[in-house]
Amino acid sequence: MNSFPGLKTLVLALSVACPLPALAIGSVTNGGVTFGYTQDFGTSRGNTVNADFTGAAAGDQLYESWWFFRVQGDRQEFAFGTPDFEDYTLHGGSVGRLDWLDPSGTGDFSARLGFEVRETAPNQGVVFQNLQITNTGLTDLTIDIFHYSDLDLGGSFGDDEAVLVSNPNAIELALSDSSAMAPLVGYQADHYQATTWRSLLNDLTDRNVDDLDDTGAPFAVGSGGDFTGAFQWTRTLGVGATQNFLVQFGSDTAPLDPSMSLVPEPGPGVLAALGLMGLASYGRKPRR
Numbered sequence: 207m208n209s210f211p212g213l214k215t216l217v218l219a220l221s222v223a224c225p226l227p228a229l230a231i232g233s234v235t236n237g238g239v240t241f242g243y244t245q246d247f248g249t250s251r252g253n254t255v256n257a258d259f260t261g262a263a264a265g266d267q268l269y270e271s272w273w274f275f276r277v278q279g280d281r282q283e284f285a286f287g288t289p290d291f292e293d294y295t296l297h298g299g300s301v302g303r304l305d306w307l308d309p310s311g312t313g314d315f316s317a318r319l320g321f322e323v324r325e326t327a328p329n330q331g332v333v334f335q336n337l338q339i340t341n342t343g344l345t346d347l348t349i350d351i352f353h354y355s356d357l358d359l360g361g362s363f364g365d366d367e368a369v370l371v372s373n374p375n376a377i378e379l380a381l382s383d384s385s386a387m388a389p390l391v392g393y394q395a396d397h398y399q400a401t402t403w404r405s406l407l408n409d410l411t412d413r414n415v416d417d418l419d420d421t422g423a424p425f426a427v428g429s430g431g432d433f434t435g436a437f438q439w440t441r442t443l444g445v446g447a448t449q450n451f452l453v454q455f456g457s458d459t460a461p462l463d464p465s466m467s468l469v470p471e472p473g474p475g476v477l478a479a480l481g482l483m484g485l486a487s488y489g490r491k492p493r494r
């Protein structure tokens with residue numbers, strides 16, 4: 207799949223130097239609150255990744271939480287697959303990081319996902335997730351990024367509702383059921399959509415182009431539906447430019463000010479950090 211021999215060799219060498227967990231899963235914890243990926247990323251391409259959010263309200267409030275991309279010209283959206291690097295030990299184990307050197311297999315961009323769990327009070331907490339995209343190609347990169355969430359409040363998918371909340375810096379949904387509430391925030395997002403499972407997931411995993419259409423909220427309680435929601439951003443990055451995509455969700459608490467988040471971390475993108483800028487221009491494959 208990888209058409210860059212030099213990059214592949216370097217990735218292999220770095221992987222040997224920093225062996226990955228056998229199942230490529232892990233979690234971050236702060237106080238009594240834990241966020242983690244529970245499914246081998248290798249099985250996620252074309253779908254999404256199971257996740258847990260525990261210690262904030264009763265049970266596990268989260269079924270899936272994952273990211274998708276579509277580069278201009280692609281004929282469908284793609285899930286981010288197995289990362290090249292993983293780290294769940296940053297900031298005392300409350301911050302983790304996944305890196306992809308070339309998630310599209312075309313050399314167009316690299317990606318770094320930072321995620322942070324924060325206990326805000328006993329049995330309350332939030333999770334920040336920041337996806338950082340760097341244009342590693344030779345031309346402008348126009349890319350759509352999607353963040354998909356399947357939250358199940360009170361540990362069950364039944365009777366969850368959602369309404370839009372005014373937020374000048376974000377698209378914000380307030381989820382609730384009889385036992386819990388949860389904010390879901392996409393900062394600077396262009397569009398959102400909410401549907402019952404698995405209409406939205408089908409759109410993000412089928413073989414055609416879909417854009418979110420700003421529908422689905424209010425999501426009615428009592429419908430028996432299983433709430434799922436997503437945010438979409440469309441951005442154009444110049445050569446070498448980096449763009450951040452930030453989301454936050456929480457449980458039984460208001461969202462924190464995003465400036466309090468430890469992600470994104472300051473500093474250069476993953477390829478720049480590795481001194482690989484320009485290497486990705488070799489062996490470009492035609493677009494899918």
Ligand SMILES: [Ca+2]
Pocket residue numbers: 256257258259266267268269270
């Ligand atoms: Ca779960």
Ligand SMILES: [Ca+2]
Pocket residue numbers: 358359360361362363364365366383
């Ligand atoms: Ca529920």
Ligand SMILES: [Ca+2]
Pocket residue numbers: 282283408409410411412413414415416
């Ligand atoms: Ca699609």
Ligand SMILES: [Ca+2]
Pocket residue numbers: 269356357358359363366432433434
């Ligand atoms: Ca749900």
